[in-house]
Amino acid sequence: MGDKWTLLIVRDLVCGPRRFVELQRVLPGISTEQLRSRLNRMVADGLLTRQRYREVPPRVDYELTERARDLVPVIAALSRWGLRWAWGQPRPREAVDVGAVLRAAYGLCGEGPGAEGVVELRVDDRRFWLAFGERGATLSEKAPAGEPDAVIAGREADWIAALGPEARTAGLGVEGEPALVERALSAFAPGAASGRAAEHVA
Numbered sequence: 208m209g210d211k212w213t214l215l216i217v218r219d220l221v222c223g224p225r226r227f228v229e230l231q232r233v234l235p236g237i238s239t240e241q242l243r244s245r246l247n248r249m250v251a252d253g254l255l256t257r258q259r260y261r262e263v264p265p266r267v268d269y270e271l272t273e274r275a276r277d278l279v280p281v282i283a284a285l286s287r288w289g290l291r292w293a294w295g296q297p298r299p300r301e302a303v304d305v306g307a308v309l310r311a312a313y314g315l316c317g318e319g320p321g322a323e324g325v326v327e328l329r330v331d332d333r334r335f336w337l338a339f340g341e342r343g344a345t346l347s348e349k350a351p352a353g354e355p356d357a358v359i360a361g362r363e364a365d366w367i368a369a370l371g372p373e374a375r376t377a378g379l380g381v382e383g384e385p386a387l388v389e390r391a392l393s394a395f396a397p398g399a400a401s402g403r404a405a406e407h408v409a
Contacts, residue, residue: 208278212237212245214285217254217271217278221310222335222348224258224270233307249275283314294371305330305366309346309395312370313337316344316394322386324356330366337391344394357383359391370395 208214212234219225219233231242246269249255254275260266286308297303309328321339328335336347336355358381361369365378369392381388 210245212241213249213254214278214282216245216249217275218282218307218311220255220269220271220275221279221313222346224268226266226268230269233304235302279314282311286311287315290370291372296371297367303363303367305363305370306333306335308366308370309335312395313344313346316390321390322384324384324387325351325353326357326359326383326387326391327355328391329358329360331363339387339390355383357381357385357387357391359388 215234216230219230225233227242227246230246231237231239234242237245246255246257250257250269253272255269256272258268258270260268290308290312309330316337316339323339323341326337326339328337334348334350336349336351338345338347338351359379360381361379368375369379376392379392
């Protein structure tokens with residue numbers, strides 16, 4: 208678990224299976240050989256399943272096992288620690304992947320009573336769907352059937368401000384069920400003032 212890439216691979220498979228090339232895309236800095244070696248080891252350790260398809264070119268999907276999914280709250284806790292103690296304004300030319308932050312932090316949406324439904328998170332042209340239910344929340348990058356119950360949208364810069372220590376959510380546009388908006392924002396930006404989401408609901 209202490210390997211440089213293992214928890215990042217778990218983080219980036221939270222939303223569902225990915226192909227090898229997709230993992231390369233969301234894990235900048237990892238070499239082809241490093242990724243292949245790490246995936247093979249994680250399959251052998253029971254953290255991932257590997258599904259091969261008879262297609263041209265060959266297609267292989269990797270997916271988290273239940274054992275690996277038990278690590279999601281650990282990743283979420285590490286993410287929250289980083290947001291609280293190590294987060295600052297991006298340095299010049301530093302890239303911030305808001306999608307990676309959302310995939311790491313969604314495990315903070317714990318179980319318990321609260322509004323249920325689907326919140327669509329829009330980061331520029333990327334979409335994530337956060338579904339709240341009796342057993343907590345799930346995050347997906349594939350659109351569910353039907354319309355979302357709420358939408359939170361903004362540019363990447365707006366999300367960076369919302370996810371930062373000051374939780375500046377004013378730049379995010381929101382609509383739909385206020386209780387769901389509040390639940391999503393309180394998970395990703397716990398410093399946001401209570402009821403702030405409702406002020407922006409259209």
